[in-house]
Every structure is written in C-alpha cells, then in structure tokens.
Amino acid sequence: MATSKRKHPPLPSPLEICDMLQSPDVATDYTISVVREEVVVGSLVYYACVRHIKDLYRSLTEKDFPYVYDAETASYPIAFASMLEHYKGKWNGQPFVPEPWQEFIFGAIFGWLQKSNGKRRFRYAYCQIGRKNGKTFVAAVIALWMLLMDGEGGAEVYSVANTRDQAKICWSDAITFLKRNSDFWEMVTVRYNQINVPETASKFVPAAADSTNLDGLNPHCVIYDELHAAENRDLWDIFEDAFGARDQPLMLIITTAGFNKYSICFEQRRHCENVLEGAVTNLDYYDERYFAYIAEPDDKDDPYDATTWIKGNPNLGVSKSIEYVQDQADKAKNMPSKEPSFFIKQLDRWVNVSNRWLNVNMWLDQKTIPEAKAARHPCYAGLDMSTNIDVTCFLRLFSPGTVHPTKFYVLPKFYFPAENLRDRVVRDKVPYDVWSNDGWLNFTQGNSVDTGHIRDDVLQFGHDTFISALGVDPWKATALVSDFESYGHQCFAVQQGYKAMTAPCMLLERLILADMITSDGNPMMSWMLGNCCVSYDNNENIKPDKKNSNERIDGVSALLTALAVYIEQEGSPPILTIA
Numbered sequence: 217m218a219t220s221k222r223k224h225p226p227l228p229s230p231l232e233i234c235d236m237l238q239s240p241d242v243a244t245d246y247t248i249s250v251v252r253e254e255v256v257v258g259s260l261v262y263y264a265c266v267r268h269i270k271d272l273y274r275s276l277t278e279k280d281f282p283y284v285y286d287a288e289t290a291s292y293p294i295a296f297a298s299m300l301e302h303y304k305g306k307w308n309g310q311p312f313v314p315e316p317w318q319e320f321i322f323g324a325i326f327g328w329l330q331k332s333n334g335k336r337r338f339r340y341a342y343c344q345i346g347r348k349n350g351k352t353f354v355a356a357v358i359a360l361w362m363l364l365m366d367g368e369g370g371a372e373v374y375s376v377a378n379t380r381d382q383a384k385i386c387w388s389d390a391i392t393f394l395k396r397n398s399d400f401w402e403m404v405t406v407r408y409n410q411i412n413v414p415e416t417a418s419k420f421v422p423a424a425a426d427s428t429n430l431d432g433l434n435p436h437c438v439i440y441d442e443l444h445a446a447e448n449r450d451l452w453d454i455f456e457d458a459f460g461a462r463d464q465p466l467m468l469i470i471t472t473a474g475f476n477k478y479s480i481c482f483e484q485r486r487h488c489e490n491v492l493e494g495a496v497t498n499l500d501y502y503d504e505r506y507f508a509y510i511a512e513p514d515d516k517d518d519p520y521d522a523t524t525w526i527k528g529n530p531n532l533g534v535s536k537s538i539e540y541v542q543d544q545a546d547k548a549k550n551m552p553s554k555e556p557s558f559f560i561k562q563l564d565r566w567v568n569v570s571n572r573w574l575n576v577n578m579w580l581d582q583k584t585i586p587e588a589k590a591a592r593h594p595c596y597a598g599l600d601m602s603t604n605i606d607v608t609c610f611l612r613l614f615s616p617g618t619v620h621p622t623k624f625y626v627l628p629k630f631y632f633p634a635e636n637l638r639d640r641v642v643r644d645k646v647p648y649d650v651w652s653n654d655g656w657l658n659f660t661q662g663n664s665v666d667t668g669h670i671r672d673d674v675l676q677f678g679h680d681t682f683i684s685a686l687g688v689d690p691w692k693a694t695a696l697v698s699d700f701e702s703y704g705h706q707c708f709a710v711q712q713g714y715k716a717m718t719a720p721c722m723l724l725e726r727l728i729l730a731d732m733i734t735s736d737g738n739p740m741m742s743w744m745l746g747n748c749c750v751s752y753d754n755n756e757n758i759k760p761d762k763k764n765s766n767e768r769i770d771g772v773s774a775l776l777t778a779l780a781v782y783i784e785q786e787g788s789p790p791i792l793t794i795a
Contacts, residue, residue, distance in 0.1 A: 230266045233273045241287035242294065243323025244268065246316040255316075258527035260492050260510040267495035268324060275331075283328055283337045283504070290327025294319050296365060297357045301396040317530040318354055321509055325358070325466070328507075336464040338507040342488045343470050345511045346564035349531040355386045355439045355470045356393055362437035362466060363413060363420045364403060371418035371436040376455060378445045378754070383422035386439055386470075387411070390420065425451050433458035437466045443481040444474025445754045452480050473512065473566040475556065475752050482566065485510065512564045519555075519563055520545050528564035551725055556752060573750045573760075574728060593618035594682040595627075596785065598710070598777030599674065600689060600770045601696075602665050607632055607740075610674055611774035612681065613782060616732065624727060626735035628771050630656065631670055635663035646743075646767065656738050671696050675703055685785050687777035708784060710777045717759035720779035721750065744771040 227233070234248045247265035249255045257265075274281040297314045314322065321343060328337035345351050355375075363373045375390075377383035391411065394400045405412045411420040423430060425447070438455045446452065459465045471481060488508035494501035517524040525541050526532045532541070541562050548558035551574070559565040595612040602608040611628040619625040632648060637659070641648050651657040660666035674696075677683070683705055688697060690709040697707050710716050727733040735741055748769045751761035760769055760776065 227270055227273060230269050233269045237269075237272065241290055241323060241327075242316070243290050243320045243327060244272065244285075244287070246320040249316070256523070256526050257530075258510070258512050259514050260489060260508070260512065261317075261527070261530075263492035263496050264507075264509050265320075267492060268320075270495060271328070282331055284331050285327050286329050287323075287327060289329065290323035292365070293322040293326050293357065293361045296361055297322065297353075299397060299400075300353075300357065300360075300393045303392050303396060312353065315350070315531060315534060317509075317511075318350065321354060321507075322357065325468075325507055326361075336466070337505065339459070339465060339467065339505045341466065341468045341507040341509075342484055343468065343509045344473060344485060344564060345470075345509075345530065346528040346536075347472055347561045348536040349511075349529050350535050351470050351472075352386055352389050355441060355468065356390045358466070358468055359386060359420060359437060359439050360390050360393065360400075363411070363418055364400065366436070368418070368436050368462075369416055370434075371413075371416065372434050373418070373420040373437045373439070374433075374435055374455065375420070375422045375439045375441060376424070376451060377422075377441040378425050378447060378451075380422065380424040380426065382441055382445070383424045384409075386441055387420060387422040423451075430454055434461050435459060435465060436462050438468065440467065440469045441471070443469045443471045443484065444476070444479065446480055447754060449480040473560050473564050474754065475560070475567060476754065477566060485566075512566075519559060519565070520549065525563065528562070547729075551729060554725070557756060573748045574725075574745050592681075594684050596778045596782045597674075597677075597683045597686045598688075598774040598779075598781070599670075599686065599696075600774040600777065601667070601670070602631075602770060606665075607768050607770045608665055608670055609770040609774040610670065610677070611771065611778055612677065612683070613775070613778040615782075615786070620734060622732070624733040626733065626741070626775060628735070628738055628741050628774065629658060629673070630738075630740050630771065631658050631660050631665065631673075633663050633665060634659035634661055644767070651740055654739075656740050667696060671699055674700065678703060678705055685781040687781040689773070689777065708781045710780045712759065712773065714753050714757035714759050716780055717776055718757040719783055720776040721758045721760075723779055723783065724776065738771075741771045741775075743767070744769050748772045 228236070230251045234251050237244065237248065240248060246255075247268045250257050250262055250265040251269055271283065272285055275284045294314055297312055297318070300312045302308055302310050302312060325338055325341050326336065329335065330337055343351070343354065359373050359375065362368070363371055375383050375386040391406060394404055394411070403413055403415065405414060409422060413419070433455065435455055435458055440452070443452075456467065459467070469481070469484060474481060476482065487503070488506065488510060490501045491503045491506055492508055492510070511528050511530050513519065513524050513527045517527065522538065522542065525538065529536055529541070532538055544558050544562050548554040556567045559567045593614055595614045597613070598611045600609045608631040609628055611626060614620070614625040614627070616622055616624060637648060648657060652659060660669045685706045685708055686700060687708045687710040689712055700707050724733070747765050747767045749761045749765045750758050751764070752758055760772055762769060
C-alpha cells in the first residue's frame with residue numbers, strides 16, 4: 217500500500233465544490249448531503265465524503281490526476297442491488313431499495329476508474345458498520361456482482377472469515393437472493409459449498425481459517441467478513457498474496473469494531489483512518505487504491521446520547537430499531553461489563569480488552585445472616601489459593617430457599633499471612649488491620665500462606681456444613697485436593713480461562729441485575745468486586761483479568777469457581793431467562 221507525501225494545487229472548500237457540481241448521481245448526492253451536514257455521521261464518514269468530493273474536482277481540473285468517476289458505471293451495481301429481494305422479516309418478498317449510504321459504497325467502489333485503462337481504481341474497501349445495519353446485504357451484492365456481472369472470465373469469489381459458519385453467512389444469503397430471481401438463478405448451479413457460473417467458469421466459495429482447499433488461489437474478489445474476529449493475519453496474507461494474476465481484484469472487508477487493537481483488522485482500520493484524515497489535510501498520507509467507510513461515533517461523543525447512535529448505525533430506524541439500542545444502553549449503564557459489548561455491537565466503537573466489570577452498589581444489601589444459620593444448609597464452595605504472600609479466599613455459596621428465602625447467599629472467608637502486616641497496609645493502602653479487627657480477615661502464622669491452616673478450616677466447614685461440591689483452581693490447590701477427597705468431598709478442577717469462566721461470569725451478572733444474590737456484607741468482598749476488570753476474546757467469552765484489575769480479586773475468583781460447580785451440578789437457574 218503506497219503512502220507518501222504529495223502536493224497538489226490549492227482546492228476550493230468541500231462546500232464550494234458541492235455548489236459547483238451539476239446533476240450529481242445518487243452516490244455523490246449522499247456525499248453532498250454529508251458535507252452540508254444534512255446527515256448525521258461520524259468524522260471518518262465525513263472525511264470519506266470529503267475525499268470523494270475533492271477527488272471529483274481534481275479529476276476534472278488536474279490533468280495528472282489518474283482517476284475519473286464514471287456515474288453511469290457507478291449506477292450499475294446500485295441497479296443490480298434493486299433487483300434482489302428481501303427474504304426476512306416484515307420486508308419478505310419486497311425488492312431491496314439501497315439506502316443512500318449503501319449507494320455511496322456501491323457507487324464509489326465501482327464508479328472510480330483509472331483514466332489510463334478504464335479499470336477500477338479501488339483494490340481494497342474497508343467498511344466498518346455496526347451490527348444489524350445491512351452489512352451482509354452490501355457484501356452479498358458486491359459478491360454477486362463480481363461473480364455474475366463484472367465481465368471477468370473464470371472469476372473466483374471467496375467469502376472469507378475466521379470460522380466456516382461465519383464465512384457461509386454471506387455465501388448462503390447470496391444463494392437465497394439468487395433463488396428469488398429466476399433470471400439469476402438460471403445462470404448458476406449450486407453444489408456443496410460452491411456456486412458455479414458455467415458460462416464463464418466462475419465460482420463463489422466460502423473459505424475459513426481451517427479450510428483445506430486454499431492452494432492455487434486466483435481470487436477476483438474476496439469478501440472478508442468480520443475481520444475483527446481474525447485470530448491472526450495468516451488468512452489475510454494468503455488471499456492478498458494471491459491477487460497478482462487479476463487486472464482489477466477487490467478485497468472487501470466488511471466488519472464491526474472489536475476488542476483487539478493489535479489485530480490485522482485494527483491495523484487496516486488505522487491505515488484507513490490515516491488515509492481519510494489525509495484526504496482532508498492535503499493528502500499528506502494517502503493510499504489512492506483503498507476505499508474506506510468507517511461508521512463509528514467520535515471520541516468526544518457520549519455513548520449514551522441517542523442522537524449520536526446513528527453515527528455507528530447508518531440504518532438506525534430502518535433495519536435496526538432505536539428502541540433496541542436504547543434497551544441495550546440501559547443494560548450497559550447498570551452493568552459495566554456490558555459496556556464493551558454495547559460499544560462494539562451497537563455503536564461500532566473499538567474498546568480496550570479489559571474493562572471494569574460490576575456495579576458494586578447493586579451487589580450488597582449488607583444484611584448479615586448468622587453463621588450458625590448458614591451451617592445448617594448444604595452449599596457449593598470455591599477455593600482461590602494465593603501465591604505465598606497474598607490473600608486466599610474460601611467461599612461458600614448457598615442456593616435460594618436455604619440461608620436466604622429468595623436469593624443466593626455468599627459467605628466468604630479470607631486468609632492473610634500475619635507477618636509484615638503493617639508494611640503491607642502502608643504499601644498497598646488497604647486496611648487489612650481494620651478488616652481483621654472487625655472479623656472480616658483471618659491471619660495465618662508466618663510470612664506466607666499456611667496451607668495446612670486453610671485445609672483444616674475447609675475440612676471443619678465441611679464437617680459443620682454439607683459441601684455439595686468444591687471447586688478449586690488446579691494450578692494452585694492440587695496438593696490439597698487429595699486431602700479434601702479423602703474426607704469425602706467432591707472436588708472439581710475449575711480452570712480460570714475463558715472456557716470455564718464465561719458461564720459463571722454471565723450468571724453472576726444476571727443474578728446481580730435481578731437482585732438475586734447477596735452476602736454477609738464482608739467489605740473485602742465488596743472491595744474485590746470493585747477492583748475486578750474482565751477481558752474478552754474474539755468470540756466475546758469473558759473472564760476476570762487479574763493483570764489489569766485494580767488490586768486483589770481473590771474473592772471474585774472464589775465466587776466464580778463456586779458458581780461454576782453450581783452450574784455443573786444444578787444447571788442454569790431460572791434467572792438466566794432475565795436479560
């Protein structure tokens with residue numbers, strides 16, 4: 217991708233250029249509306265429209281500007297899109313009517329040509345748009361156009377994604393669109409995982425990172441769906457390296473925002489941001505072969521201000537309801553861990569991998585229930601052992617109807633080495649001494665964790681209270697498991713990764729939102745819940761993030777471990793229907 221500094225004669229302002237344009241086509245008409253601020257968009261969409269306007273002017277006034285916009289050529293894929301038919305929801309059976317922003321994407325990608333040979337200008341197109349805004353329609357239209365209408369012999373079109381199921385979404389939609397148009401359907405044959413066009417020897421195939429048929433590629437068009445979910449850049453490199461044999465190939469990235477700012481997707485997004493900003497600042501940074509449409513809010517925007525939501529959702533009020541976004545916003549306000557999902561799915565906004573998790577004010581009602589009452593009931597338990605000098609937590613979890621009539625009841629017990637307590641209080645700025653005096657923290661002898669003391673305590677609790685199942689992190693408590701099992705306790709190894717933690721994390725969120733969990737009011741537990749941040753993988757699985765959390769979260773880990781064994785033994789409780 218060529219980028220460098222380049223000078224050109226001073227240009228009129230974008231508004232002045234808009235006033236000069238006569239009878240603009242529908243794609244250009246959209247850019248004029250954006251530049252005149254008649255349409256609410258984010259800065260990067262505004263820059264994309266300014267780029268289009270400026271390039272129109274340059275193509276008419278600069279002899280050495282190598283590109284020209286052909287409005288008639290731009291109109292063909294737009295008309296083609298209108299020949300396809302909805303097959304879902306209330307629009308089932310009705311022809312597609314592309315929205316103005318979609319017309320701009322179609323028109324710009326296909327309407328900008330090289331003056332020297334009439335081939336397309338853009339080889340890459342990055343379209344970042346929030347979910348439920350018609351991305352799949354855009355992708356399917358372009359894929360089918362490149363397959364059927366682009367005049368390319370032996371065209372190879374690929375729908376590419378991190379997983380095969382994701383790769384088949386665009387491909388499957390394309391089949392359905394073809395079936396609903398008899399003329400198009402007669403042009404193709406469909407077999408397992410392949411659409412063929414016999415007349416031109418062309419094909420449309422879904423491909424994923426685990427595909428086995430990626431040798432000898434000669435792609436004419438690649439639709440990379442949800443690039444943000446790519447675990448590495450291998451699949452991207454395979455297809456990009458295979459472009460060399462085609463005169464005018466197209467790599468279309470159609471994605472939402474994501475979590476990983478070190479990914480190939482964010483690398484492409486950042487490049488596009490620089491290109492678009494360069495188009496507004498005299499092209500100090502440019503890539504003339506890369507089109508970009510990035511629908512996202514600006515950094516200054518309040519994510520809970522409904523007037524800004526359309527910036528990440530150009531189809532807001534059309535294919536995506538504002539009521540639905542409002543509902544998701546309300547949930548995110550009450551549960552900080554839902555903010556990342558809200559930002560990404562509803563606002564199309566990139567977020568960091570770690571985020572504050574729980575609203576502690578929704579956690580505790582501070583109603584202590586006597587230990588003696590708890591001792592009469594069965595429970596599930598979680599043990600989070602510390603490494604030598606830190607806090608250990610043993611936690612019991614009681615189901616509704618036992619200790620508390622309607623809520624889960626949490627009873628944690630914390631342990632801490634007694635030596636060097638004062639130094640730790642001063643260094644950590646945490647009132648361990650106060651918590652100990654108030655009975656919330658138990659000391660063990662020495663300057664490291666006394667596993668024997670903790671083992672004896674757990675066994676005593678098991679004698680006083682029937683522990684239905686005990687969860688432990690096998691990395692820290694392997695040596696204790698045999699002791700527990702020898703006393704008849706059923707032990708489960710609960711890893712602290714995404715696989716084991718996602719279900720209990722989601723359950724805890726729901727219990728808190730529904731006010732169905734409480735505890736003995738232990739301030740250490742409240743402190744740790746407030747400390748806890750979480751991280752997400754590309755599939756939005758969730759786990760506590762100890763690295764980025766503020767101070768200790770051992771009590772949270774023990775609670776999630778207990779919830780994990782509860783889920784294992786009892787299955788999901790009725791609260792899971794509340795969201």
